Amino acid sequence: MQLFKCDHCDQPVYFDNTFCSYCQNLLGFDGISLSMISLHKNNDGTMTAAGSGINYHYCINHKHDVCNWIIPDSDPATICIACAPNRTVPNTSIPEHLDRWKTIEQAKHRLMYALLKWSLPVKSKILDPDNGLAFDFKSDEYLPEGQRVMTGHASGLITMNIAEADDVEREMAKKNMDEVYRTVLGHFRHEIGHYYWDLLISGSEFLGEFRELYGDEGYSYQEALDRYYNNGAPEDWREHYISAYATMHPWESWAETWAHYMHITDTLETAYSYGLTIAPTVAPVNAGLAAQIDVNAYNCDDFDKIYEKWLPLSIMMNSLNRSMGAQDLYPFIINPSVKEKLRFIHKVIHSQKNKH
Structure with missing residues (x-):
């Protein structure tokens, strides 16, 4: 998740914020522009964006303090795209x-x-x-x-x-x-x-490649589920899967790997938003521990660039957690098989992204 800024006073604000602690303006997240909007509350109860002059209203779930997304007053909808x-x-x-x-x-x-x-x-x-x-x-x-x-x-x-x-x-x-x-x-x-x-x-053009990487999904899911809970994962699962549960059925291998692709992309966006550079003082340049997070992973078409930046970041995050006496933040190993599964998910997602 990126770091946002108040478009009224330019102070940093966060995705969940509902007001700016610096200028005291209300804040709302616009699901169309994917940006945080500073709002001035008028005497008649309407809210006007500080930058554009457009009037907005909060999603109806704002009254329960569970949503800070906003909708233009020109749209009669009472519920945001997220809710x-x-x-x-x-x-x-x-x-x-x-x-x-x-x-x-x-x-x-x-x-x-x-x-x-x-x-x-x-x-x-x-x-x-x-x-x-x-x-x-x-x-x-x-x-x-x-x-x-x-x-x-x-x-x-x-x-x-x-x-x-x-x-x-x-x-x-x-x-x-x-x-x-x-x-x-x-x-x-x-x-x-x-x-x-x-x-x-x-039923898509991706199905054949999916089966090559994840296996044929055409066998009984219930039988696979029963077998997994009765026998557990194969002893060598770490060589081919991201988690033990991913061994249960090709659908679960896909879902587990999809989740990890989202973990990786969103965490890298956070690191990019903070301008993070990893340059260990004792490790040689070729040790694979250094990285400059200089690209937003959401917008990056090059999977290898994403992967190369993720490895040093995940190692650093785990090291920081250990320093706090906490468990590893990312307690997983991406083996070569999982790397190719992640690459495939990257291709599928970006094929959709590039249509727009």
């Missing part, structure tokens, strides 16, 4: 559920930012029932005793158990599943990968 796919949201009368929804929306808005940045198709199921996107955020307590809401994807509908927004419950699930990484944003990036497999790979 439009929401089909089921938590009960806002329960403070704990509202807090969890806020955590979920912070992650989902970052997801939507990336999809819009790449010009990937993002359309609500309300507008496109067959190919559109929808989100259900649900709680176990509304199910019969013993049943659980399962986080997952099915035909464009992404369901998330709101318990994932609770740090303690998520850490317990991470431990029980023997996972090295589990975040709300990570879940979104994985599940949206399934959605874009259906949209961009299934």
